[in-house]
Amino acid sequence: MSKRLAKKVLVIGWDAADWKIIHPLLDAGLMPALEGLINKGAMGKIATLDPPLSPVLWTSIATGKTADKHGILNFVEPDPATSDLRPVSVTSRKVKAIWNILTQEGFKTHLVGWWPSHPAEPINGVCVSNSFQKQSKKPDEPWTMPKGAVHPKDLEEVLAEYRIELSEITSAMLLPFVPDAAKVDQENDKSLFAIANHLAEASSIHAASTWILENKDWDFMGVYFDTIDHFCHGFMKYHPPKMDGIPQEYFDLYKDVINSAYRFQDMMLERTLKLAGDDATIILLSDHGFHSDHLRPKKLPKEPIAPALEHSPYGIICMAGPNIQEDEQIFGATLLDITPTILTLFGLPLGKDMDGKPLLQAFKEDVKPEYIESWESVPGECGMHPADIQEDPWAAQEAMNQLIELGYVEAPGENKQERLQKTRNETDFILAKVYAGSRRMEPAIEILERLYKENPDVARYGLKLAHCYQVTRNIKGLRKTIDELRAKNLKELPHLDFLEGTLLLFENKPRKALLMLQEAEKSISHMPNLHIQIGNVYNKIKRWADAERAFKTALEIDMNNSGAYHGLAISYLRQKEYELAADAAFNAIGLSYHFPEAHYHLGEILYHMKEYKSSSEAFNVAITMVPGFKKAHQWLIKIYEEHLNEPEKAEQSKKFIKDQIKGSITIVSGLPRSGTSMMMQMLKAGGMPILTDDLRANDDNNPKGYLEYDDVKKLAKDKSWLVNAEGKAVKIIAQLLQHLPDTYTYKIIFMQRDMIEILQSQQKMLGKNTSVFPMGLADTFAKQLSKTESWLNGQPNMEVLYVNYKDVIMNPEEQAENVNAFLSGDLDIQKMSEATDKKLYRNKN
Amino acid sequence: MSSDSNQDNIKNSDEELPKNYEVTAQGSLGLLALGAVGIKAWRKKRKEEEEKQLKTKKENE
Numbered sequence: 062m063s064k065r066l067a068k069k070v071l072v073i074g075w076d077a078a079d080w081k082i083i084h085p086l087l088d089a090g091l092m093p094a095l096e097g098l099i100n101k102g103a104m105g106k107i108a109t110l111d112p113p114l115s116p117v118l119w120t121s122i123a124t125g126k127t128a129d130k131h132g133i134l135n136f137v138e139p140d141p142a143t144s145d146l147r148p149v150s151v152t153s154r155k156v157k158a159i160w161n162i163l164t165q166e167g168f169k170t171h172l173v174g175w176w177p178s179h180p181a182e183p184i185n186g187v188c189v190s191n192s193f194q195k196q197s198k199k200p201d202e203p204w205t206m207p208k209g210a211v212h213p214k215d216l217e218e219v220l221a222e223y224r225i226e227l228s229e230i231t232s233a234m235l236l237p238f239v240p241d242a243a244k245v246d247q248e249n250d251k252s253l254f255a256i257a258n259h260l261a262e263a264s265s266i267h268a269a270s271t272w273i274l275e276n277k278d279w280d281f282m283g284v285y286f287d288t289i290d291h292f293c294h295g296f297m298k299y300h301p302p303k304m305d306g307i308p309q310e311y312f313d314l315y316k317d318v319i320n321s322a323y324r325f326q327d328m329m330l331e332r333t334l335k336l337a338g339d340d341a342t343i344i345l346l347s348d349h350g351f352h353s354d355h356l357r358p359k360k361l362p363k364e365p366i367a368p369a370l371e372h373s374p375y376g377i378i379c380m381a382g383p384n385i386q387e388d389e390q391i392f393g394a395t396l397l398d399i400t401p402t403i404l405t406l407f408g409l410p411l412g413k414d415m416d417g418k419p420l421l422q423a424f425k426e427d428v429k430p431e432y433i434e435s436w437e438s439v440p441g442e443c444g445m446h447p448a449d450i451q452e453d454p455w456a457a458q459e460a461m462n463q464l465i466e467l468g469y470v471e472a473p474g475e476n477k478q479e480r481l482q483k484t485r486n487e488t489d490f491i492l493a494k495v496y497a498g499s500r501r502m503e504p505a506i507e508i509l510e511r512l513y514k515e516n517p518d519v520a521r522y523g524l525k526l527a528h529c530y531q532v533t534r535n536i537k538g539l540r541k542t543i544d545e546l547r548a549k550n551l552k553e554l555p556h557l558d559f560l561e562g563t564l565l566l567f568e569n570k571p572r573k574a575l576l577m578l579q580e581a582e583k584s585i586s587h588m589p590n591l592h593i594q595i596g597n598v599y600n601k602i603k604r605w606a607d608a609e610r611a612f613k614t615a616l617e618i619d620m621n622n623s624g625a626y627h628g629l630a631i632s633y634l635r636q637k638e639y640e641l642a643a644d645a646a647f648n649a650i651g652l653s654y655h656f657p658e659a660h661y662h663l664g665e666i667l668y669h670m671k672e673y674k675s676s677s678e679a680f681n682v683a684i685t686m687v688p689g690f691k692k693a694h695q696w697l698i699k700i701y702e703e704h705l706n707e708p709e710k711a712e713q714s715k716k717f718i719k720d721q722i723k724g725s726i727t728i729v730s731g732l733p734r735s736g737t738s739m740m741m742q743m744l745k746a747g748g749m750p751i752l753t754d755d756l757r758a759n760d761d762n763n764p765k766g767y768l769e770y771d772d773v774k775k776l777a778k779d780k781s782w783l784v785n786a787e788g789k790a791v792k793i794i795a796q797l798l799q800h801l802p803d804t805y806t807y808k809i810i811f812m813q814r815d816m817i818e819i820l821q822s823q824q825k826m827l828g829k830n831t832s833v834f835p836m837g838l839a840d841t842f843a844k845q846l847s848k849t850e851s852w853l854n855g856q857p858n859m860e861v862l863y864v865n866y867k868d869v870i871m872n873p874e875e876q877a878e879n880v881n882a883f884l885s886g887d888l889d890i891q892k893m894s895e896a897t898d899k900k901l902y903r904n905k906n
Numbered sequence: 907m908s909s910d911s912n913q914d915n916i917k918n919s920d921e922e923l924p925k926n927y928e929v930t931a932q933g934s935l936g937l938l939a940l941g942a943v944g945i946k947a948w949r950k951k952r953k954e955e956e957e958k959q960l961k962t963k964k965e966n967e
Contacts, residue, residue, distance in 0.1 A: 223942055225945065231932050233930070233934050233935075234934065234938065260938065264938040264945070267941050268942045268945045269942075271940075271941025271942045272941070275942060325938075328935060328936065328939035329938075329939045329941070331939070332939055332944075333941075336941075
């Protein structure tokens with residue numbers, strides 16, 4: 062056991078809390094409790110996970126694991142007893158939560174309201190489940206506490222006394238939210254009812270948690286409030302500035318609700334902090350933010366989990382306590398880091414199967430975390446339920462009604478089976494998003510391909526599949542899916558233009574990509590990522606000033622977009638506007654610290670500003686994040702040798718490159734007769750060193766030469782010759798690529814050409830009859846290409862640029878420019894384009 | 907680390923309200939924000955008021 066850094070830890074969850082709302086309230090002195098916490102601790106943004114669904118996220122917070130591991134994947138789950146749906150229950154969680162680990166280690170542990178935590182787990186302390194506070198929808202019936210809402214049972218009666226019923230909420234409590242409540246037409250407008258409901262539920266959770274703090278010893282306590290999230294879903298549309306389409310009357314009535322909700326949450330916080338005491342370590346966090354400005358969606362699509370579109374990607378985190386840094390910023394936190402941080406505070410080891418890291422930057426002391434393989438295999442009573450636990454279906458149904466009202470769950474249809482199947486599909490969709498969100502594209506695509514095949518009319522399945530193809534650069538899959546979606550004439554067409562623009566960029570057609578993205582801009586100009594992609598195109602074609610404008614547009618929409626700041630930094634850097642570039646790079650890093658490319662470019666900017674020490678620090682951060690970041694090492698060598706006179710540090714980077722970083726080889730690939738020789742000739746003309754033995758002489762089929770290397774043919778058996786290819790370009794046909802060893806990194810220029818043209822050219826070369834088309838061979842080649850392209854997508858050491866033969870013939874300069882950009886080189890574009898010869902394009906389809 | 911079990915004794919749950927807290931039968935957000943003690947004090951006051959009103963009503967009858 063490592064040193065224990067916290068006597069006791071209190072985790073307070075404010076679902077959906079967002080700095081954008083909090084900062085003005087802090088400035089006005091209206092959240093004094095939070096201000097006090099911030100003043101004596103560390104604060105920052107915390108990145109959410111995709112998809113931003115609260116029960117999924119709060120379980121990731123409590124386990125340090127992604128949802129595919131912890132098993133909570135939706136708001137609802139099938140209820141085997143009724144063959145219907147029920148709110149997701151804690152019994153579906155497959156792994157230990159932090160309170161189970163702490164229970165197992167003998168710590169006194171309490172939990173109140175966590176989502177999901179029903180039925181209450183038998184932990185070493187008090188557990189009040191998320192069904193405890195739920196309001197009955199039947200006013201004539203007595204309001205009874207759901208069975209299983211409290212552990213231990215002997216506290217059920219005591220704590221039930223602290224539940225606040227909706228009917229108890231008075232006008233004195235509602236008026237701070239709606240000063241003109243008397244004007245509300247309560248027959249037709251149920252807003253006051255909703256506010257009272259949220260107040261009653263929040264007060265119930267708060268009363269239970271304060272009772273525990275007043276009456277029980279504790280080492281760990283977790284308290285969760287859904288209050289801010291529920292207020293935001295109902296009333297953010299009325300928050301200033303007034304949105305278009307919101308009637309003035311409603312705006313006037315409800316414009317104060319959101320601020321009042323935050324202020325009430327702060328009032329409750331004040332009491333909680335007082336009871337927790339100064340010796341407690343506090344972690345206050347939200348699971349995501351909530352759009353409160355022009356990013357508020359005007360209308361939500363009619364689909365499950367649509368309200369999550371209102372969530373923004375960064376929540377809040379504050380930490381304070383005896384061993385927590387004061388007045389410190391927390392950078393790069395994610396929800397997955399909370400459980401590792403709590404374990405570290407208690408001096409306990411982290412599970413290697415956890416996906417997060419402890420937030421060590423917030424600690425006063427240097428700590429080296431210890432690890433065990435997994436807490437799951439540590440034996441002992443941990444306070445989880447036995448597998449055969451039963452749940453009160455009525456309690457579950459009441460909670461379900463609230464989810465339906467909030468719009469998270471589709472209202473029940475008559476056909477239970479159909480509803481179950483739809484929910485099953487949505488749960489699988491969420492799982493696919495979880496995989497995609499953690500960059501595990503293969504399982505995500507496997508799920509999405511099945512979902513889309515079985516439900517071809519559900520456009521979001523197809524769009525997400527296309528997005529995954531985009532990320533993996535599966536050009537064929539992306540093209541096919543876009544074409545299918547276009548054929549359906551869907552209203553999501555602008556999103557297709559966006560995807561197609563990205564596809565064209567992959568296909569090395571930046572100008573066409575730009576046109577398509579500009580088309581999308583006409584309809585979805587509110588999407589910052591669209592402008593970022595436009596900026597990326599401009600950066601690619603070196604139109605730096607246009608890129609600058611595009612990134613600035615993205616930032617006008619979302620001033621917290623780290624990708625936009627990063628793109629802006631690059632465009633300024635290339636325009637030699639170093640001060641502005643540095644500002645933009647610092648902003649990118651401030652918003653998203655774990656952003657190695659941003660640190661890298663900051664290093665480059667600071668180098669040009671002659672800030673060599675700071676530049677080396679930035680490059681060092683980049684290689685801490687990505688140890689094999691060769692270009693960052695190369696910059697460090699230059700800085701240490703030429704400017705800082707630290708040859709021993711330069712030597713470290715040199716040694717690292719020599720021992721650890723694989724050499725880089727440029728490969729020109731494709732099917733024979735797809736234009737590989739032409740590309741080799743272009744590279745040679747541009748000044749790229751070529752690996753060739755000139756054994757194969759030029760002939761009528763290839764009058765300018767093949768530029769081949771004979772040893773390539775025996776690649777499957779002998780790879781020793783590859784050392785000669787380092788830093789050079791070599792031609793390797795597509796079918797042999799899979800024999801390349803992973804001890805090198807590769808930049809592959811993959812030539813694509815119409816299959817009929819390829820085969821005609823091959824037939825002619827072999828002296829065969831070109832009028833007979835070898836259909837079987839075409840099919841085989843197409844399958845081989847498809848297999849190779851998918852294989853390439855999964856190779857981390859291979860970067861691929863697909864180049865179309867015909868495009869090179871038609872626009873040699875544009876293609877030469879793009880190849881040069883891909884190789885990050887200084888090739889002579891003019892000479893490259895001159896190396897092509899239209900006259901040699903003889904086998905046209 | 908605490909060594910006591912779930913059955914440890916309940917401490918004083920009748921903690922006094924912080925000073926300067928006005929408790930009315932109508933209640934307030936401030937009372938809700940005080941948590942358990944606030945709820946308890948408010949309900950007590952509300953009950954007293956109801957009994958008082960009932961008594962007055964009976965006297966008037």
